[in-house]
Amino acid sequence: MSKRAKLHEYRTFVTRAVRQPGTVGAVLPTSEHVARAVAEVVPAHGTPTVLELGPGTGALSGALHERLPAGADHFAVEIDSEMVRYLAATKPWLELIEGDAGHLGDLLRTANRSQVDAVISSIPWTLLPADKQRELLAEVAKALTPGGVFTTVTYVTTLWRRNTIAFTELLRETFEEVLPRSTVWRNVPPARVYVCRRPR
Ligand SMILES: C[S@@+](CC[C@H](N)C(=O)[O-])C[C@H]1O[C@@H](n2cnc3c(N)ncnc32)[C@H](O)[C@@H]1O
Known part of the structure; x- marks a missing residue:
């Protein structure tokens, strides 16, 4: 990406982060190091259906x-x-698809999809109230194929906050397998990627 394009990206992101801090939930776009860790989770062969929530x-x-x-x-x-x-x-x-991931079922129907093989999310889960987290994660679990994978990014600076602890508990309630990957330090702030499989 050229310097000019990068600047445009950062300006767009930061402007939206300032205007909608509770929705954007980050000060800068995620780094390429986190992006690589996330991308490893999606199938590299076949014809997978892959959904991103909150691409920013x-x-x-x-x-x-x-x-x-x-x-x-x-x-x-x-x-x-x-x-x-x-x-x-x-x-x-x-x-x-412009819309709220909280209405995922309806959005998928409108987009003529039923189930997806992977959901990649970087929406700011820990800023959401518990009932919204639960509702959204239930929609994600419903949308995944039985062998599907859900991955999400959290920040290590918030790991000990009550909301983050509640969110990781909710991940374990929703999926049989929840694997935190090692911290990616080259991100502002440092990030942790969770990989979740087998919705209960
Ligand atoms: C932390 S930013 C991440 C952006 C980008 N994926 C990245 O890694 O830099 C969160 C993004 O999720 C979007 N978002 C927040 N809540 C959402 C929701 N309920 N449905 C869809 N997108 C949402 C925000 O608008 C923002 O673009």
């Missing part, structure tokens, strides 16, 4: 796109219309 300016989308095979169906649900506009202009290969 697409910091994870590029790494996913590179990893996915040519026949993959890669699409994303983003709530912020400015982010959607930015993505449509810069990542034309990404199919976008």
Whole structure:
């Protein structure tokens, strides 16, 4: 990505983060190091259907796109219309659905999908109230194929907060297997990727 394009990405992200801090939930886009760790989780062969929740300016989308095979169906649900506009202009290969992931079932029906093989989420879970977290995660679990995988990014700076602890407990309630990967220090703030399989 050119310097100019990077600047455009950062300006878009930071502007939305300042205007909608509770929805964006981060000060900067996720680093390429986290993006690589996340992308390892999606299938590199076959024709997987892969859904991103909260792509923002697409910091994870590029790494996913590179990893996915040519026949993959890669699409994303983003709530912020400015982010959607930015993505449509810069990542034309990404199919976008503007909407709230909390209504995932309805959004998938409208987009003519039923189930997905992987959900990659970087929405700010720990800023959400417990009932919203539960509702959203239930929608994700319903949308996944039995062998599907859910992955999400949290920040190590918030690991000991009550909301984060509640969220990781909820992950364990929702999935049979919840694997925290090692901390990615090269991110602001340092991040932890969770990989979850087998919705209960
Ligand atoms: C922390 S940013 C992550 C952006 C990008 N994936 C990255 O890693 O840099 C969270 C993104 O989730 C979006 N978002 C928050 N709540 C959402 C929801 N309920 N449905 C869809 N997108 C949501 C925000 O607008 C924002 O783009």
